[in-house]
Amino acid sequence: MLEIKNISKTFNPGTVNEKVALDDVSLTLENGDFVTVIGGNGAGKSTLLNAIAGVWPVDCGQIIIDGQDVTKLSEHKRAAFLGRVFQDPMNGTAATMGIEENLALALRRGTLRTLRSGIKSSEREAYRELLSKLGLGLENRLTSKVGLLSGGQRQALTLLMATLKKPKLLLLDEHTAALDPKTAAKVLETTDMIINRDRLTTLMITHNMKDAIVHGNRLIMMMEGKIILDIRGEEKKKLTVEDLLHKFEEVSGEEFANDKAILG
Ligand SMILES: Nc1ncnc2c1ncn2[C@@H]1O[C@H](COP(=O)(O)OP(=O)(O)OP(=O)(O)O)[C@@H](O)[C@H]1O
Numbered sequence: 001m002l003e004i005k006n007i008s009k010t011f012n013p014g015t016v017n018e019k020v021a022l023d024d025v026s027l028t029l030e031n032g033d034f035v036t037v038i039g040g041n042g043a044g045k046s047t048l049l050n051a052i053a054g055v056w057p058v059d060c061g062q063i064i065i066d067g068q069d070v071t072k073l074s075e076h077k078r079a080a081f082l083g084r085v086f087q088d089p090m091n092g093t094a095a096t097m098g099i100e101e102n103l104a105l106a107l108r109r110g111t112l113r114t115l116r117s118g119i120k121s122s123e124r125e126a127y128r129e130l131l132s133k134l135g136l137g138l139e140n141r142l143t144s145k146v147g148l149l150s151g152g153q154r155q156a157l158t159l160l161m162a163t164l165k166k167p168k169l170l171l172l173d174e175h176t177a178a179l180d181p182k183t184a185a186k187v188l189e190t191t192d193m194i195i196n197r198d199r200l201t202t203l204m205i206t207h208n209m210k211d212a213i214v215h216g217n218r219l220i221m222m223m224e225g226k227i228i229l230d231i232r233g234e235e236k237k238k239l240t241v242e243d244l245l246h247k248f249e250e251v252s253g254e255e256f257a258n259d260k261a262i263l264g
């Protein structure tokens with residue numbers, strides 16, 4: 001579903017601020033892979049997701065989504081294939097619009113976005129149904145302005161919107177990091193539910209080692225612009241925090257000093 005071949009990205013080349021953020025990264029995701037991504041601050045995690053989304057062009061290499069080479073496609077064009085959720089709950093939804101209007105816009109993604117023709121009652125029913133599965137009571141607040149929702153409610157809605165039209169790839173960049181632990185757990189539960197239901201191919205960055213171990217079928221760790229660990233299958237299922245720390249020391253040659261080294 002995703003094939004990344006030898007991509008590199010250096011920011012501010014030739015200046016004192018030069019930074020190699022991605023260093024010859026290759027990664028292949030099978031259809032339905034749910035990959036958690038960990039690594040310290042500045043390891044290149046967000047840069048990897050931004051490269052896939054086409055926020056800027058990569059310096060070299062190839063990015064193929066579902067057989068189509070998107071390396072030269074604009075961010076706007078690639079958006080048709082992707083669902084994205086970021087850390088900031090203020091991102092991804094329109095605050096001054098209602099819940100159903102936000103969902104309706106998400107559904108019309110890729111077409112000329114206009115709500116002039118209105119939202120049909122059958123569509124409204126479908127939204128009610130989807131929202132009720134979140135267990136946040138949003139199904140009874142279809143016309144409430146999104147700006148009135150809590151961060152967790154808003155993040156859950158963003159997730160719903162990002163997956164309303166089944167994306168070829170779901171990109172989650174610390175999408176629960178700004179939430180309190182209880183709300184974060186709830187949004188993660190919803191994340192799992194949607195990914196399993198729709199068998200979405202997913203990359204999820206997290207700073208929580210336990211979350212990275214518990215969720216998904218595969219885990220990658222990044223460091224200095226490279227993927228230094230890639231754990232999947234039975235090995236991933238049996239993985240413990242101790243295993244992960246041990247592996248980190250093995251591949252990095254560094255003693256595990258504190259969580260910051262691998263989680264940031
Ligand atoms: N647009 C940019 N311009 C310049 N430098 C950038 C840009 N984006 C990222 N970088 C640099 O690239 C490196 C990797 O950053 P990235 O955001 O990918 O890290 P990260 O692994 O997501 O870290 P964190 O856990 O802190 O979010 C960092 O040194 C960062 O400062």
Ligand SMILES: [Mg+2]
Nearest residue numbers: 045046047173
């Ligand atoms: Mg980041």
